[in-house]
Amino acid sequence: MKEFENIDEILDFAINEEQQAVDFYMTLAESAKNEYIKNTFIDFAKEEVNHKNRLMDIKQNGLFTMTAETVADLKISDYTVSVHPTPNMTYSDALVLAMKKEKAAFKLYSKLAERAPNSELKDVFLSLAAEESKHKLRFEIEYDEFVLKEN
């Protein structure tokens, strides 16, 4: 795993990760057969662009604020079975895919935090992990409200 020496390096890494997510969703959007699923992936990509812009803003203006809040974990991404992207994916599959991707990002930043050489960098990683956790929660809530309707 890559070693980081300062906050800028971490932010560059995170910005790159967000860009990869944008590319991933755009590829899925291109291959999706259903117009609405296509739009869904484009929306997901747009969200990742927003995340990326936010990080770039932080890097430029140095306005990095720590998020100390605890983010709820519905654990839906833990228990759902992995989904393989196909051109005929349904919206609920798309949600599972997205929440698992955010969960993976959360895990990555949490691991990096564990390995961080100093507490300042550790806090930056933890903050990024919390951010990813929020993104995951957004997808879990959508899944919770519309798939697990219990009727």
Added chain:
Amino acid sequence: MLEQDVKYLKFKTYLNTYCPFCHQSFNVEKKDHKQIEFKAKYKGEEIDIFLSPYLDVFDSETSVPVKDGEFLEDLMCPHCQKSLISPETKCGECGSPVGSVIISALSKLVPFFICLKKGCEWHGLTKADERKIKLKIPRQDMPEQDQTLRIHNHQEVPYGFTTELASLEAGRCLQCKVPKCVEGCPVNVDIPGFIKLMREDNFDGAAKKIKERNVLPAICGRVCPQESQCEEKCILGYKDKPVAIGRLERFVADFERKMELVKIPIVKNKNNKRIAIVGSGPGGLTCAADMALHGYSVTVFEALHELGGVLTYGIPEFRLPKSIVQFEINFLKQLGVRFEVNHIIGTILTIDELLEHFDAVYIGVGAGLPVFANIEGESLGNVFSSNEYLTRMNLMKAYRFPEYDTPMPKGNKVVVVGGGNVAMDCARTAIRTGSSDVTVVYRRSRNELPAREEEVHHAEEEGIKFKLLTNPTRYIGTDYSTLKAMECIKMQLGEPDASGRRRPVPIENSEFIIECDMAIIAIGTGPNPIIFSTTPNLKRNKWGYIDVNQETGETSIEGVYAGGDIVSGSATVIEAMGAGRIAANSMHKKLSGTKEKEKEKETKK
């Protein structure tokens, strides 16, 4: 005051009547019954009179020598001889003099007026007192099959109101001038109107009044969630339990059917335009009936071999007898509606092909695609979707295997996942088909259960267990890939979600195992993709449901309308019917040119 109230008061408490001056009772004991006795004056002569049980001086059984249209000159207390005529109050209907007495109604003493004109049936309680007394008549329960017996059969649980219970319940209605209950009904049945007819013992008229807006009253009376629709808006419900509108609806619909009073309306103005309805569920049937009554030639296409959609394959016999569904469908057949079973639209014929032969198409196929939580082990043997389980049981009559061809899914320890009406239907079916232990696993608490309270109550009575604040995390199989257990996690309630219910959040490290040999997943349904596979240009939302103009039911394809669960996702029978009606109205406007005429009018303005 209404007859039913007085009847009730008399039956339940015996109506005591007192003099407002000397406060002595007017009640006298006769040989085998009680009576209320007065003195009165007519044409200068003093006579003894008796009040009927309905506090009517001129009841047919009493022989008071007063001619029709004339009135008593005086009404007097037999004890203090004082005149009971009220100088300030006149009859609310004919303006004649009235006698004033005090009645004791359910531990309350209230002033009560009796019109002294023969032929007038006005009983005057002040409006406020009338309300007070009405509130005291409790909401009536339907007699029902004993739980120890009913878990061994599939017969309907409630027997329905008797005439007397129905009259009592109808008497509770406040007959509000601005009735909120009508607003709560998705098809706007004239609820006070039909209850008023019931109070006049005109049950047939009441049934006809409902049918002006609802073609399936016997079904809606049984399966509509009235407590969250019409009854939720009932004004009486603010201080007491609301009027049991659904039970009354069921009573009059059953009365009409049993007494063979159903009349098939003669359709005038028949035109040569043809309508195709895809799906014979409640929405399709409503749209079909409305269009047939407008004079169109209607054909309903049903994918299964039996008609009725979710009413037939989804709702069990013990909640909705199939003979009733059949009866309502026969009504439509007699209206001239044609039914084609075993026609899967999307494969046998596409929507485009239908449009070549029909002037308009209504899609009311429901949401029949099972939804799973997408967790590990859902493909194990003996893990069923509620759709498959109920279809096997209700439509294919698997519980009568081998008389019917479909084998019955069976388990000793059954777990049903979900908390809606469908979950209750699955659990109650399982207990009726020999499962010894049936548990409903639901991730929220009892207060948030989306099933009707009545269904939950019945399930509990029948011995169904509830494991609340619990969610499955995976299904565990045997070496032969059949279910042997289910891993669950305990939940706690967090912040409210979009539905207003508190969102369940898992409790860290609280996983535990429930042993079970059959699981039924009842967490929701989705849109079946068959129609869309051959009609990809039909605009849908991200969840796959059809996008329509909510005011007209029009889809993105000219001449194609849609409504019900295929538009809204899983909802109620009556909401599907409401959507069928909206589509029928706009179809008719368009096909008869009314819409164009309205537009022309608007442009002229």
